[in-house]
Amino acid sequence: MNERERVLRLDTAGGEGARGLNRWGEVDRHSARRPYGGLPAPGSRTPDLGGRPEYTAEAEERILGACGLMGVCDESGERMSGELAIRSMASMHDRGNGLGGGFAGYGIYPDFPHAFCFHMLFSDDVAKDDTEYYLARHFAIMHHEPIPTKPVRGIQDEPLLYRYFLEITDERLVETQLSAEDYVVHAVMDVNAHIKGAFVASSGRNMGAFKGVGFPEEVGEFYRLDEYRGWTWTGHGRFPTNTPGWWGGAHPFCLLDYSIVHNGEISSYGINQRYLEMFGYNCTLRTDTEVVTYLFDLMLRRHRLTPEFACKALASPFWKDIDLMPAEEKKLYTALRMVYGPALLNGPFAVVLGMAEGMVALNDRVKLRPLVAARDGNRVYVASEESAIREICPKPERSWMPRAGEPVVARLRGAGEPSDDRAGRGGAVGAVALATAD
C-alpha cells in the first residue's frame, strides 16, 4: 500500500463524516455557525455567514514587516510557567502587527503524558461534529475539553477551541500496518485536508500549540498560558507577508511533537512541498512555514538524523565551502546535498523547532534574519532580539550570535541523547548509507 492509499483508507474509514456530513447525516447546519475567527473580507466588517470559510480569500493585501520569535528550554526538565514566554514576546511587540501570535509548550500535560493531544480549531459546530466523529472512529478519546481561555482585549472572533487526548488501539495499528506516529500523521493530514473548517493546531504528546490572531502577548493571556508549566516554550509574533493572517495560519506549525516558529520566508516552498508530497505530507495550511515542520518530522523521526545533521541539509554548506573540506567530510556533505537536495530551504529564515527531546534554532545560510542565543545554568534561550532574552534572564552566563546555518541545540537530559543508529553522529557512514538506501 503506498502513502496515498493509506491516506485515502483512513479518510474513507471516516465515512461520510469526513465529507461534510455529521453523524446524523445532516448537511451544513448553518444555524450553528459562528463567524470564523480570521480577518473579515476586505472592505467589510461583517463576517460572511453564507458559506464555509475560504481561507485563501481572507487577506489579499500584503504588508511588509518582520516576525519575532523566542524559545527557552530547560535541559534538566524543570518546568517553567508560560508567563516567561509571554513576557519575552511582549518585549518584541513592535516586530509583529497583531495579525498572529502563538506559543508551543512542552511537558504541559503531565496527567496524560502518553496520549496524543489534538488542539483543534473549529469554525463552527458542524466542523466540530465531523471531527469528533472522525476522531472517535479512529482513536480512543481519553479526555476532551474546551481549551480554557479568558476574555482579552484584542482577541476577537475566535474559532471554537477544543483539545482531545487520544490513544490508538493496537487493533487499529495492526489493521493499518502503521506506527502510532504515522497513524497520527495521516489523521492530521486527513482532518486538515478533508474536514472543512477544522484544523489541527498541534498533535503531539505532552505538548500543545496555542495560537491565534492578535499580538502574541494577547494570545498568551487569552489562553492563560501563565497557568501552564512546561520545560520548553517557543513563542511567535507574526507580521504576515505572503499568506493570510488567520487563526490556523498563526505560528507555531505542529505535527506530532514537532513545532516550528518561523521568521522569514521559504522561497523554495514549491520544491519542498513537492518533495514532501512523495512522503505523504499534504500542505494545506496556506503557508510556507509548514514545510519546515514536515521536513523535520521526515528527517528526525522517519530518517532518524540528528538535529545537527538535519540542519545541515536544510541550510547546507555552499559547494565552494564543501570544496575546501577534508576528503571524508567532503564526501559526507556531497552525499547529504545530493540525497536531501529538495529539502534545502532557500530564502531568509530564522526558525525555532520545539520537540520532545529539546529545542533547535536555525538560521538561513547567509543570516538574513536575526537570531541571538544565551545560556544560563540549565536553560538555553533563543530570540530575535537579545532584549527579549534579557527580559526573562537579565544576566545570562553567556550570550552569543549563532553562525548562519549552524544550529543551536538544547537537549533535555535523558531524552535528548541521540541513539547510535542516527546518522550524523557516526559521520560519513550514516549519510552515505542513507544515500544508497533511499
Place this chain on the structure above:
Amino acid sequence: MMPSSEAARNVPTGPARKGPIGIEPGRINAGQPGTEKGRVSRVGETARIDARGVYYKTLNGQIREQIEGGATRVVLDNVNGQRYIGAAIAAQGVTIEVNGVPGNDLATFMDGPTVVVNENAQDGVGNTMNSGLVVVKGDAGDVLGYGMRGGRLYVRGDVGYRVGIHMKAYEDRRPVIVVGGRARDFLGEYMAGGEIILLGLGESELPLVGSYVGTGMHGGVIYLRGEVAGHQLGKEAGTAAPTDDEMARIEELTLDFCTRAGCDAAEALDRPFTKVFPYSHRPYGKLYAY
C-alpha cells in the same frame, strides 16, 4: 479518565479569572506601547532616566527633552530593547550613556552626539548616521553602520553579518568603524566609502572574519589585523599590504579606539595588517548593458 487533582494544578481549569482585559499589568514591559515616562533625576548638566518599562517613543522624547533643557550627559538605566535611541539628534557635546541592551537602530540618523553602550547592542547600530561617535563595550549585531555617511562606530567585542554595508564617504565626511573582536560574513558589502578596521583581539574560536569580504565593494577600504584567504573575499575585492601613510592612519584610529573602548594598544598593533580594497569603482557598470 479524568485528570488527577494534582495534575489539574498544571493547567488552567474552571471559569476564567476576573481581571483587567489586555495583558496583565505585571507583565507590561518596554515593548508595550505606552506613554508612561521614566523617572528622571537631574544633577547639573547630568540627567538620569530610569528606562525600565518605558516605551521607545516615550523614552526618546524624554532624551530630547533633557538635551533641549541643557543636559550634556544623559544616562539611561535599565534599558531593554528600546529602539532608535539617539535617533536623529543633532547636537554637539552631548553624551548618551546606555546601561542595558538597547534595541535596534541605535543612533540612527544621529548627527553629533556620543553614545556609549556598556553592554551588548543589537542590529542596525549607526544606521545612516551622519556624525558623532558610538562606543559599544560588548558585542554588536548585524548591519552595523548600514549606509553610514559620517562619524565613528567603535565596538569592543564581536560584530555580526554585513557590517558596513553601503557605507559611503563624501568630501570631508569619512565614516569609520573599528571592531575589537571578530566579524562575520559580508564585511563591507557594497561599501562605497569610509574605513573599517577589524582587530580580532584576544582569544576566540571564531575566525577573524567570515566569507564574502567586500562583496560588491566599490569604494572605501578595510584593514584587517592579520590575513584573509582568497576564498573569503568577494569577487570585487582584492588585498594588498598597507602603505606607510595608511599604516599611520591605522595607528591613529586604533589608538583612539583603544583609549575609548579600553583595549590594549600594544596588542592591537602587534602584527601586520592586510588592506582590502575594491578593484573597480563601478563593478556592476556593465551588468545591465550588453
